[in-house]
Amino acid sequence: MQVSTKWLKDYIDINLTADELADKFTLAGIPVENVIHAGAGLERVVTGRIAELKAHPDSDHLQVCQMDIGAENLLQVVTGAPNVAEGQIVPVALVGAHLPNGQKISKGKMRGVASNGMLCSAGELKLELEGLPIEQQIGIYILPNDTPVGLPAAKVLGLDDDILEFELTANRGDCFSVIGLVRELAVLTKKTPRYPDITVTEDDASEASALVKIGIDAPDLCSRFSARVLTNVKLAPSPEWMVKRLEGAGMRAINNVVDVTNFVMLELGQPLHAYDFDAVVGHELTARRAIAGEALHTLDDTNRLAKGGELVIADAEKAAGLAGIMGGFETEITESTTTVILEAACFNSASIRRTSRAVGIHSEASGRFERGTNVNGTVNALNRVAQLLQDMGACKVCRGVVDVYPNPKPEVKIKFTPAQINARLGTAYTDAEIVGVLEALGFDVAAAGVVDDITDEVADKISGFAKLLGNSVRKLSKTASVEDTLKNFGETVGGMVKTAGMKISSAYEVTVPDWRNDVTLPDDLSEEVARIFGFDKIPSTLPKGNQQGHQSATQNFIDRVKQILSSLGLCEELSFAFTSEAMFDKMRVPADSELRRAIPIMNPLTDEAPLLRTTLLASIFENAARNFARKNEDVRLFEVAPVFLPKALPVTELPRERQQLAGLLMGRRAPKGWSQDAAQVDFYDAKGIVEELLAGLSIANYTVAAGQHYALHPGKTAIFRKGRDTLITVGEVHPAVAEALGIRKKIYVFEADIDTLQKFAAKKFSLEPLPKYPAISRDLAILVGHDTSAGAVEQLIAKNGGTFFKGVTLFDVYTGEHIPADKKSLAFTIEFRSNERTLTDAEADAAFQNILSAVEKDFGATLRS
Numbered sequence: 001m002q003v004s005t006k007w008l009k010d011y012i013d014i015n016l017t018a019d020e021l022a023d024k025f026t027l028a029g030i031p032v033e034n035v036i037h038a039g040a041g042l043e044r045v046v047t048g049r050i051a052e053l054k055a056h057p058d059s060d061h062l063q064v065c066q067m068d069i070g071a072e073n074l075l076q077v078v079t080g081a082p083n084v085a086e087g088q089i090v091p092v093a094l095v096g097a098h099l100p101n102g103q104k105i106s107k108g109k110m111r112g113v114a115s116n117g118m119l120c121s122a123g124e125l126k127l128e129l130e131g132l133p134i135e136q137q138i139g140i141y142i143l144p145n146d147t148p149v150g151l152p153a154a155k156v157l158g159l160d161d162d163i164l165e166f167e168l169t170a171n172r173g174d175c176f177s178v179i180g181l182v183r184e185l186a187v188l189t190k191k192t193p194r195y196p197d198i199t200v201t202e203d204d205a206s207e208a209s210a211l212v213k214i215g216i217d218a219p220d221l222c223s224r225f226s227a228r229v230l231t232n233v234k235l236a237p238s239p240e241w242m243v244k245r246l247e248g249a250g251m252r253a254i255n256n257v258v259d260v261t262n263f264v265m266l267e268l269g270q271p272l273h274a275y276d277f278d279a280v281v282g283h284e285l286t287a288r289r290a291i292a293g294e295a296l297h298t299l300d301d302t303n304r305l306a307k308g309g310e311l312v313i314a315d316a317e318k319a320a321g322l323a324g325i326m327g328g329f330e331t332e333i334t335e336s337t338t339t340v341i342l343e344a345a346c347f348n349s350a351s352i353r354r355t356s357r358a359v360g361i362h363s364e365a366s367g368r369f370e371r372g373t374n375v376n377g378t379v380n381a382l383n384r385v386a387q388l389l390q391d392m393g394a395c396k397v398c399r400g401v402v403d404v405y406p407n408p409k410p411e412v413k414i415k416f417t418p419a420q421i422n423a424r425l426g427t428a429y430t431d432a433e434i435v436g437v438l439e440a441l442g443f444d445v446a447a448a449g450v451v452d453d454i455t456d457e458v459a460d461k462i463s464g465f466a467k468l469l470g471n472s473v474r475k476l477s478k479t480a481s482v483e484d485t486l487k488n489f490g491e492t493v494g495g496m497v498k499t500a501g502m503k504i505s506s507a508y509e510v511t512v513p514d515w516r517n518d519v520t521l522p523d524d525l526s527e528e529v530a531r532i533f534g535f536d537k538i539p540s541t542l543p544k545g546n547q548q549g550h551q552s553a554t555q556n557f558i559d560r561v562k563q564i565l566s567s568l569g570l571c572e573e574l575s576f577a578f579t580s581e582a583m584f585d586k587m588r589v590p591a592d593s594e595l596r597r598a599i600p601i602m603n604p605l606t607d608e609a610p611l612l613r614t615t616l617l618a619s620i621f622e623n624a625a626r627n628f629a630r631k632n633e634d635v636r637l638f639e640v641a642p643v644f645l646p647k648a649l650p651v652t653e654l655p656r657e658r659q660q661l662a663g664l665l666m667g668r669r670a671p672k673g674w675s676q677d678a679a680q681v682d683f684y685d686a687k688g689i690v691e692e693l694l695a696g697l698s699i700a701n702y703t704v705a706a707g708q709h710y711a712l713h714p715g716k717t718a719i720f721r722k723g724r725d726t727l728i729t730v731g732e733v734h735p736a737v738a739e740a741l742g743i744r745k746k747i748y749v750f751e752a753d754i755d756t757l758q759k760f761a762a763k764k765f766s767l768e769p770l771p772k773y774p775a776i777s778r779d780l781a782i783l784v785g786h787d788t789s790a791g792a793v794e795q796l797i798a799k800n801g802g803t804f805f806k807g808v809t810l811f812d813v814y815t816g817e818h819i820p821a822d823k824k825s826l827a828f829t830i831e832f833r834s835n836e837r838t839l840t841d842a843e844a845d846a847a848f849q850n851i852l853s854a855v856e857k858d859f860g861a862t863l864r865s
Contacts, residue, residue, distance in 0.1 A: 001176050001367075002165045003266070004038075004248030011182040012193045018162030024188050025164070029531040030175055033167035038248075039154030041100035045120060047143060047151045048075070048092035050084060058111040065119065067092055070150020078115035083139035090140050091120040091153040100126035120153075127157070158244050171518040173371030177269025180515065187440040187532055196267075200386045200397050206231060208398040212277070212341050213284040216404050221311045222287035222323065224346040224405045226378040228386055229277065229398040231339050233257065236394065251364070257333050257340060260388045262364070269515075270344055270373055270381035271365035273313075273321065277339035279331040282316025285343060287323060294319055297329040300361075310355045311347060324352040324369040325361050340395070342385055344378035354603055372517040375409050412512040415448055416522045419505040424526045426541050429533065431506055437532045438525065442513040449507050554659070557758045558640050561661060564696040568689050570638045570663060575619040577642065578609035583618045586740035587711045599646050599655060612644040612655075616662035617711060617751055624664050625741040633745060634667030640754065659754035661728075663689065666747045683716055683732055686748035690720060690730050698762030702727055704791045711737050712749070722760050728752040775806060775833040776844040780852065782861040783823045786815075790826055793855060797830060800854040802847040804832040804839055825864050 005018050016024070022032035048067040051074055056062035063084060066074040069092055077092065084090070094117050097105040101124050108115055122129055122141040129137050136142055147156055154160040166175070174180040179195065186193040208229040216222050238246075238259040246253055249266050253259050261272040277283065290296070292308030296319045304322075306312070312319040313328075321327040324347040333340065352369040356362055379401050386397045418431045435445050512519045519525070530538060551559070562572060578601065589595050598611035613619060620637055627635050639662055646655040665681045672678040694702065699722065707719035709729055717731030730750035738747055784793065790810050797808045812827035819825055830851065832844045855861040 001168060002036075002163050002248070002250050003178055003181065004245065005162045005164065007178055007245050007248060008182060008185065011179070011195065012186055012189070012191050014185065014189055014191060016189070018164060021185075022164060025166070025181070025184070027531075027534060027536065028184060028188055029169075029527075029535075030172065030181070030184060031167050031169075032164050034165040036163040036165065038161045038163060039152075039159040041098060042125065042152070042154040042157075042159060044094045044097035044105070045091050045099070045125070045153040046070070046094065047089055047147050047149050047153060047156055048119075049149050050086050050088050050090065053084065053086045056111060056113060058113075062110060062113075064113055067117070067119075068149050069094075070148075075116055076114060077117045077119060078110040078113050079119045079140070081119060081121070081140040083135040083142070084119065087145070088140075089143040089145060089147040089149065091125060091143065091157075093118045093120050093124075099124050125153070125157070158240075161244075161248060163248055168371075170371055173368065173373060173517060174269065174515040176368050176371060177265075178267045180269055183442065187437070196384065198380065198383050198387055200383050201390060202399040203231070203396040204399055206398040208400045209402050211283060211398060212280075212402055213282075214343075214402050214404055215284070215286040216406060217286055217288035218311060219406050221289070221348045221351045222345055223348075223407065223409070224375050224378055224403070225285075225287050226344050226382055226401055226403045226405075227285065228342045228382045228401055229339065230342060230386065230389065230395040231398060232396045233338050233340050233389075234394045235333070235335060235337065236392075239392065255333070256389065256392055256394050257337075260385050260392075261342070263388070264381050264384045265364065265368070268377060268381050268384060269368060270377045271324065271368055272342060272344045272381055272385060273327050273365075274333050275320065275327070275331045275341040275343065276333055276337045277341050278337075280315045280320065280341060281318070283341075284316050285320065285341065286314050287311060287345065287347075288314055290319060296322065298322060298326045298361075299329055299332055300326065301329060304359065307358065310358070311351050313343070322355060322359065322361070323347055325356055325359065325363055325366045342382050344381045346373055346375040346378060350603060358607075374515040374517075375405075376514040379403060409514070411514075412520060413509055414512065414520070414522055414525060415507060415509050416525050417505040417507050420522060421526045421529055424523070425530050425538055427530075427533075427538060429529065433533075434529055435508065437529050438510055441528060441532070442516070443525075443528075444511040444513075446509050446511075447506065448509040450505060554754070554758060557761065558659065558754060560697070561640060561693070561754070561757070562638075564693050565638045565663065565689070568692055570636045570665075570689070573620065573623055573637050573639045575623060575639060575641070576605070576609065577613050577619075577644070578604065578606075579611050579613040579618040579622075580609050581611070582608075583622065587615075587617060587621065587737055588734060589615075589710055593710070594645065597646060597649055599644055599649070599651055614643050614645055615751075616641055616643055616660040617749060620662045620664045620749065621737075621741055624666065624747065625743055628666075628741075628743045628745070634671075636663075636665050638663040661750075661752045661754055661757070663750045664747060665689075665749075666743065666745050680746065681748060682746075683718075683730075683748060686730050686750055687718060690728050690750050694720065694727065697757060697760075698765065699727065699757070699760045703795065705789055707731075725756050725759070726753075727756060727760065771833060771835065773834055773836075773838045775831050776839050776841065777829055777831045778844060778848045779827065779829055780848070780855075781812070781825060781827040781864040782855060782859075783819065783825055783864050784855075784859050784861045786822050786824050788824075788826075788859050793826060793859065793861075794828070796854055796858055797828065797851050800851050801830065801832070802850060804834050804843065804847060806831045806833045827864075 005021060018035045022035050025032050046069050048069040050065050051068045052066035054064045056064055056078065062078055062080050065077045065079055065084065067077050069075055093099060093105045095105055095107050103124060105118050119140045121139060122132060122136060125141065127141065143156065152160065168175050175184065182193050211229045212227055214225050214227050216225050235255045235257060238253050238256045242259055242263055243253040246259060246262060251262055257274050261274055265271045290306035290308060290310040290312045292306060294306040296304045296306060296312065298304060311323040313321045313323050320331045347369045349370050349372050352366055356366045382401060389395045390397060418429065418434045421434055422428055438445050510525065566572065584596055595614040598614050601610055601612065604610040616639060620639055623637060624635055640659060642657045643660050644655045644657055665686050667681065669679045669681050669685060670676060702720050702722045704718050704720050707717050707729065708714060709717050709731060711734055712731035713734050719729050720727040728750050733747035733749055790813065794808050794810065798805065809829045810826065811829055814825040830848065832839055832847055
């Protein structure tokens with residue numbers, strides 16, 4: 001929002017510069033983002049009369065002017081403008097001027113004739129060219145003949161003003177108006193404001209309620225709907241003073257009716273809209289929800305289709321405007337309009353914000369409704385519009401206001417004590433000072449009795465004495481009963497309280513003014529007091545005690561997981577926790593899966609992601625697809641983030657929130673170079689990363705087996721398990737999923753539950769010295785059934801390896817020539833070692849034979865020849 005300082009001064013007498021005003025507002029929690037000096041560059045530009053005009057002696061297009069600028073002597077200026085004449089009043093830039101267009105003025109000669117300034121055009125002064133005669137658009141800007149000479153041009157042109165650009169927070173809707181800012185300024189400067197005296201002379205010949213009917217069909221979205229009817233309307237340009245005020249606020253003048261509604265919106269903070277009475281079908285307006293597919297032709301000459309549920313203002317046949325955002329094209333004010341329906345309403349903030357984003361329109365009106373308007377300000381705003389138009393002689397006002405207000409807003413009352421405010425702020429303001437600030441801000445403050453507040457000194461002494469209670473009880477209980485001991489304790493505390501003193505505090509009850517929707521709690525009152533007295537006036541207090549924080553065990557564990565994966569070459573991603581049904585479809589999530597039971601978001605950032613995610617794969621798939629679409633096809637990503645699993649929909653309690661890990665690989669294994677090929681990542685790259693992660697977390701003795709996953713290839717999925725718990729699932733993404741994502745490459749992913757990983761990760765670590773004695777290895781190549789998993793064989797080998805067994809590694813899997821069709825060959829290297837001596841071959845052979853017997857017995861294995 002922006003407003004001129006002149007407009008503020010219309011309502012309050014202040015002698016502060018724009019920069020001083022900006023500082024005062026900002027320090028009071030009403031931040032001013034920028035100060036624009038409208039007359040910048042015009043400091044040395046004055047009005048002058050062309051007293052004498054002669055042709056240049058050495059030029060056929062230059063002329064020599066003798067300028068009367070109110071000084072003792074005339075000023076000689078040479079100009080080439082074709083539209084100058086003796087007696088004209090024009091802007092004259094003096095030597096030393098630095099014009100708004102960047103031009104600097106200095107003494108000089110033009111064809112041998114001295115020139116001590118410059119006559120200025122509208123363009124050189126950065127004035128609006130639209131509406132000027134063509135000769136003034138290309139030549140010198142001509143001022144009215146009765147303009148005094150020697151005046152600053154900025155003052156004559158109405159540019160001796162400063163504009164404050166506010167960057168207001170969403171909760172201060174009351175400050176999105178000139179009156180709201182004046183109200184604050186009056187408190188900050190201790191000046192008395194002059195609010196407009198609003199009176200309307202009504203025409204008894206016609207009754208508004210007999211001419212127009214209004215209604216509310218969506219009271220949850222429109223709490224109040226008010227209207228007035230104006231007759232004998234005469235459209236005309238607005239007076240210059242109003243045009244200047246609108247321009248200072250960044251708005252363009254259109255005609256008196258539209259301009260007045262905009263002026264009052266800026267002045268009072270209540271948006272209004274004017275309808276052509278004859279264009280409103282049935283002469284009735286209703287605030288209702290739009291019907292899906294309903295057509296709406298808005299003022300920007302755009303045909304729109306409602307999605308359904310948006311709040312609209314409708315006549316008897318159709319929607320006549322998007323409520324709080326933009327009016328309808330068919331009912332706008334035109335040159336033929338003679339009767340006008342003025343509408344002012346109070347709309348639901350969230351509804352207007354949602355619709356504004358959906359249609360991509362942000363207007364001055366919608367910005368105010370989004371922040372909340374004063375429900376009790378609609379009638380006052382209507383009367384102000386009627387008054388201003390009446391003062392211009394532009395209309396007659398029908399008797400009465402048509403007002404629908406089904407559920408009047410109750411007054412907000414808050415109880416507080418000054419002691420509570422001082423305790424919260426760390427200050428020592430008196431009751432009178434605190435009450436004075438609140439009353440100046442428009443709060444009605446009434447006494448509400450007294451309360452007893454134990455002082456901090458008493459509280460500290462009681463706390464210290466309580467620590468001695470245990471010793472007192474132990475000592476006294478040797479000679480007296482515990483009851484007597486506690487009685488003595490109570491009497492002692494009572495004496496301490498009397499000694500230290502009790503502070504009797506007055507209690508107050510405030511009634512919050514209806515324009516302050518943001519004040520609902522005692523804490524809000526404390527903030528009001530703090531910002532008016534000045535946050536810089538609150539004394540600094542060092543925190544007491546040890547305030548050092550620390551991470552939880554889970555946070556430390558997640559950091560460990562991230563460190564391991566980063567060291568393996570994966571990049572961490574951070575994504576929004578939102579997804580969609582479309583993504584579940586792409587991932588082939590079963591229709592009956594609990595993952596489909598995602599929580600809908602009431603006000604989503606985008607319609608493409610209206611749900612809270614239930615699986616982290618949704619986010620990592622979306623990022624992979626985005627990278628691939630942008631030709632970044634070599635991707636190694638991971639993310640640790642929460643997913644949200646509700647018990648049921650609609651949600652009646654907080655969902656179960658679990659931390660998950662997901663990772664993704666696709667593209668080349670390493671950058672293409674002269675010394676290496678462009679090999680693509682495969683399943684074993686992903687599996688290797690998983691194994692390295694588990695090793696880094698010191699999770700051992702797990703099993704790996706083929707498995708199934710809705711998004712993965714059925715024959716290329718592995719599940720790492722520890723007992724009955726699933727540690728990690730890894731595999732190649734199903735080709736149908738990759739195609740749905742628009743990725744024409746093989747993708748490999750893994751996912752895990754952080755709580756499960758943390759459950760089995762080693763909590764303590766021990767170090768072992770490097771082995772002193774050599775190991776003995778034996779290779780075992782066996783034929784087993786095609787369905788026998790290598791992991792199961794490894795487990796059996798480890799179980800039967802004996803005391804000296806140290807490890808087993810699968811180094812070959814073979815099927816094909818010389819191998820029966822229902823068999824496969826598995827080859828392992830088995831390592832044996834003693835920590836105390838060198839093993840003999842006989843000991844190793846005995847352990848190897850024991851392993852061989854076990855695999856032959858359990859799996860029907862045979863040695864491969």
